[in-house]
Amino acid sequence: MTTQAPPLLRVNRVSKWFGEIVGCRNVSFDLHPGEILGVVGESGSGKTTLLRCLSGKLEPTSGGAEFLSKRHGPVDIFQLGEQDRRRLQREEWGFVHQNPRDGLRMRVSGGANVAEPLMNLGGRHYGQMRRATTDWLERVELDISRVDHKPRNFSGGMQQRIQIARNLIHQPRLVFMDEPTGGLDVSVQARLLDLLRELVRDLQLSAIIVTHDMGVARLMADRLLVMKNGDVVETGLTDQVLDDAQHPYTQLLVSSVLQL
Amino acid sequence: MSVQPTAQAELTAPLYNFAYLDEQTKRMIRRTILKAIAIPGYQVPFGSREMPVPYGWGTGGIQVTASIIGRSDVFKCIDQGADDTTNAVSIRRFFAKIAEVAVTESTAEATIIQTRHRIPEKDLQEGQVMVFQVPQPEPLRGLEPRETETRAMHAYEEYGLQYVSLYESVSAYRRIAATASYPVIVDERYLMSPSPIPKFDNPKLHMSPALMLFGAGREKRIYAVPPYTRVRSLDFEDYPFETQRWDDVCALCGAEESYLDEVVLDDQGNRMFVCSDSNHCGERRAEGHVGPMVDHALAGATS
Numbered sequence: 001m002t003t004q005a006p007p008l009l010r011v012n013r014v015s016k017w018f019g020e021i022v023g024c025r026n027v028s029f030d031l032h033p034g035e036i037l038g039v040v041g042e043s044g045s046g047k048t049t050l051l052r053c054l055s056g057k058l059e060p061t062s063g064g065a066e067f068l069s070k071r072h073g074p075v076d077i078f079q080l081g082e083q084d085r086r087r088l089q090r091e092e093w094g095f096v097h098q099n100p101r102d103g104l105r106m107r108v109s110g111g112a113n114v115a116e117p118l119m120n121l122g123g124r125h126y127g128q129m130r131r132a133t134t135d136w137l138e139r140v141e142l143d144i145s146r147v148d149h150k151p152r153n154f155s156g157g158m159q160q161r162i163q164i165a166r167n168l169i170h171q172p173r174l175v176f177m178d179e180p181t182g183g184l185d186v187s188v189q190a191r192l193l194d195l196l197r198e199l200v201r202d203l204q205l206s207a208i209i210v211t212h213d214m215g216v217a218r219l220m221a222d223r224l225l226v227m228k229n230g231d232v233v234e235t236g237l238t239d240q241v242l243d244d245a246q247h248p249y250t251q252l253l254v255s256s257v258l259q260l
Numbered sequence: 261m262s263v264q265p266t267a268q269a270e271l272t273a274p275l276y277n278f279a280y281l282d283e284q285t286k287r288m289i290r291r292t293i294l295k296a297i298a299i300p301g302y303q304v305p306f307g308s309r310e311m312p313v314p315y316g317w318g319t320g321g322i323q324v325t326a327s328i329i330g331r332s333d334v335f336k337c338i339d340q341g342a343d344d345t346t347n348a349v350s351i352r353r354f355f356a357k358i359a360e361v362a363v364t365e366s367t368a369e370a371t372i373i374q375t376r377h378r379i380p381e382k383d384l385q386e387g388q389v390m391v392f393q394v395p396q397p398e399p400l401r402g403l404e405p406r407e408t409e410t411r412a413m414h415a416y417e418e419y420g421l422q423y424v425s426l427y428e429s430v431s432a433y434r435r436i437a438a439t440a441s442y443p444v445i446v447d448e449r450y451l452m453s454p455s456p457i458p459k460f461d462n463p464k465l466h467m468s469p470a471l472m473l474f475g476a477g478r479e480k481r482i483y484a485v486p487p488y489t490r491v492r493s494l495d496f497e498d499y500p501f502e503t504q505r506w507d508d509v510c511a512l513c514g515a516e517e518s519y520l521d522e523v524v525l526d527d528q529g530n531r532m533f534v535c536s537d538s539n540h541c542g543e544r545r546a547e548g549h550v551g552p553m554v555d556h557a558l559a560g561a562t563s
Contacts, residue, residue, distance in 0.1 A: 083416045090418075105403065105424070112427045119427065120420030126430050126496040148431050 006068060008033045008174060008206050009054070014063035016049050022230040023049035026063070029225060029235065033173070036200060036207045038221025038238065040214065040253065046230040047210040048178055054208065055095055055176045056085045067092075070173070090120050094167030098179035100159035103166070104151045110162045111137070111147035117170040136165040140195060157188035161195070168199060175200075177209045181216055193219050214257045218242055226250045279326040279359040285309055289327035289482070293473060296484035301446025302414070303397050303481040311477065318351060319477025321374050321393035328389065328473075329355065329372060334362045336370035341378035341519065341536030348376075365539050377440070379461040381518045381540040384470035386487065392455040394476040397483060399443040399453040419451045422494060430499050439504065445492045446485055454491075460503045460519045465491040508533040511553035513544035523558070534558060 007030035016023035024046035031037055039047045052058040054065055056077050064076045069088060077085060089095075097103035104113050114136055115129045123129050134144045140161040151159050160180065167175060180196065181189040197220060200207055209220055217224055217238060224241045226234040226249065234247040245251040277283065285307075292306040311319040329335065335355050339348040343365040351374060356363045364370050367380040374391040384390065400410045403421050413421065422443050429437045442459035446452045454465060455474055465472060465485055472485040485491060495501040506520045511532035518540060520533040532553055535541035545559065553559075 082412070086412070086416060086418065108403070108424055108428050109431065111431055112424050115427055116420065116424050119423040120418065122420070124423070124497050126427065127498045129427065130431070 005033050006074075007031055008035075008068050010066040011054065012064045012066070014050065014053055014060045014065060016046075016053055016058065017061045022046070024053070024227070025230045027225075027227075027232055029232075031174075031206055031208065033206055034204045036205075036209060036220055036222050037225060038217040038223070039208065039210045039225045039227060040212065040217050041227035042253075043212060045227040047212075047227055049230075050227070051176055051178055051208060051210045055093065056080075056089055057095075067174070090117070091170070092173050094170075094172040094175040096160075096163055096167050096175065096177040096180045098182045100151065100156070100163045103163040104159065106151050108150075109148045110142075110151055110154065113151065113162055114165045114169055117166060121170055132169060133165075136169050137162075139199070140165045141191075155188075157184050157192060160184065160192060164192075164196065164199070168203065168205075171203065173206060175205055175207045177207060179211055179213075180209065181213070182211070189216075196220065214242065214254060226253065276358060279329050279355070280312075281309065281323065281326045285323075286327040289323055292482045293324065293327065293484065296473070296482050297471070297486050299450070300486055300489050301450030301452040301483060303476075303483045305480055306482050308477045308480040313350075315478040316395060317347060318374070318376060318393040320475030320479075320482070321376070321391045321477075322351060322354070322475075323477060324391045324473050324475035324482060325355065325372055325374050326359070328391075329359050329361060331359070331361065333359075333371045334364050334369050335359075335372050335374070336364050336367065336539075337374045338378060338380070338537075338539075339376045340521070341380075342538040344538060366543075367537075367539055375457075377456055377458070378519065378536060379457060379464045381515075381535070381537045382543075384464075384468055386469040388470040390470055390472045392457070392472065392474040394453070394455040394474045394479070394481070396441075397453060397474065397476040397479050397481040399441070399451055414450060417449065419445070422451055423496075426494060426496060426499075430496065436495065436499055436501070442501075443494050445494065447489050448492070451494075452483060452485075452491075458504060458519060459493065459501070462491070462493045462501075463503065467491075506533060510535045510541060510544075510551050511556065512551045512559045513541045513549045513554075514551035515541065515544055515549070532556065532558070 009031040011027060011029050014027045015025050027050055041047050053060040064078060066074050067077050069075050070092060111133045114133045118129045134147060137144050137147055142158060142161050181192050211217055221238045224238050225232050228249045234241060234250045242254055245254050288307055292304045296304045311322055313319060337348045337352040339345040352363050355361055367382040372389045376393045398410055400413060400421055403424055404410050426436050440456045440458050441453050442462055444452050444454055444462060454462060467488050469487050471487055474483045493501040509516050510520060512534050515535055518535045518537060521536045523532050523534060525531055
């Protein structure tokens with residue numbers, strides 16, 4: 001990890017309130033190029049709210065987030081107009097949903113789902129896009145003879161692979177992942193994590209991964225952000241946080257992992 | 261009210277206004293049409309009225325026609341290219357009755373041509389108006405069900421999604437298999453559904469001297485292609501746009517360049533191809549063009 005390079009994303013005191021209810025409160029952190037940040041905490045702790053704010057899907061109540069954009073240079077993503085924000089999301093980001101049905105178009109084939117980001121970026125040559133699609137399906141270890149099948153004909157783990165390919169094909173610089181392996185059985189989860197880890201390293205991606213699974217956090221993340229009731233209660237290198245938790249809540253989280 | 265032509269008519273005054281719609285509604289629709297012409301290809305919302313026919317039978321087209329029609333207009337109505345189909349006959353009679361306009365089957369004579377599914381074969385002229393009946397104005401709807409999202413896509417010119425449907429088609433059939441409602445870009449800006457006309461007719465939209473108005477009654481949208489506007493059909497660099505072609509000629513008039521309908525004649529596999537544009541076919545036969553089955557009973561029916 002380079003410490004000299006300027007941060008890719010600089011989050012400054014982001015808060016989101018839903019009326020009286022707090023989503024997340026005063027969250028600040030820097031994300032460096034090539035770094036993977038894990039956001040952990042129990043359900044309802046504000047992880048997903050934070051992710052939705054940072055990915056431009058939800059407007060925060062206050063705070064800023066400066067992204068080092070290729071097109072615009074350093075920009076506050078909340079100050080961008082809708083058009084520029086959508087372009088940023090399209091060109092430089094990816095978003096992997098927990099449920100592949102949220103991230104895929106279920107009515108078009110897996111291949112078209114993977115190729116769509118290329119068309120969104122102006123791809124108009126079928127042959128080239130077809131090759132890129134099959135390349136990516138191979139990279140996520142899917143049978144390329146099934147490229148034209150509809151997503152519903154794939155298993156949950158395969159759908160998630162399609163979603164991952166769809167979110168990486170346009171070579172984004174930052175990928176948001178919301179429980180990318182949630183809802184999958186343990187063996188599929190392990191293989192998917194392996195794959196994700198490899199891809200993220202190969203592509204020098206930065207990623208923010210929301211998970212409640214400490215195992216996923218341990219495997220994927222360089223750094224951790226522990227959230228409780230909308231607040232960040234602890235942050236640090238993953239091994240540090242997990243092996244030597246300081247905050248009582250983090251200690252509870254770590255000790256609650258089943259050891260077989 | 262004030263639009264009754266003669267004093268004598270007051271005795272037998274019809275209970276409806278000239279051209280069926282009330283004047284305020286017509287003004288509202290005319291304003292919508294003006295906006296649609298000002299922004300080629302943009303779908304302008306309007307307060308669509310209940311019409312005396314069901315949605316899907318041309319309520320959008322009838323409202324547009326009713327708003328622009330005047331006493332001096334000559335009205336033609338086609339359905340699947342033919343002047344003599346039930347729906348075309350009914351709508352033509354409707355305007356003959358409530359607007360007391362002259363009606364015609366001749367493309368050249370008409371000033372307003374209301375249509376479902378076709379643009380006439382004969383080249384349109386300046387001053388003519390085509391009115392299309394549109395079932396689904398939103399070309400992106402099949403891929404993106406959210407109206408808020410499709411509106412944003414139009415606003416920001418994010419049309420990559422439309423290519424997904426072409427991609428699907430090529431991967432399934434090795435060619436762009438869509439044959440009707442083939443999406444177009446109007447004036448290099450707005451993505452537009454040309455209504456369910458065959459893609460054979462898409463090139464006729466490009467730089468047409470006639471005004472093209474599109475009315476969607478149920479969906480409450482009007483859009484337009486003004487005269488001499490660029491209209492480009494979407495395609496891939498390696499799969500360019502193509503129109504349909506037939507190996508046969510029209511069995512009645514021998515036309516090689518027109519859009520042909522296939523008619524099954526019996527259960528022995530016999531069939532014939534005839535021009536879908538009945539007026540075009542009739543005119544060609546009157547000029548002496550002869551097809552291979554010119555004596556067929558259909559020749560009498562379509563002339």
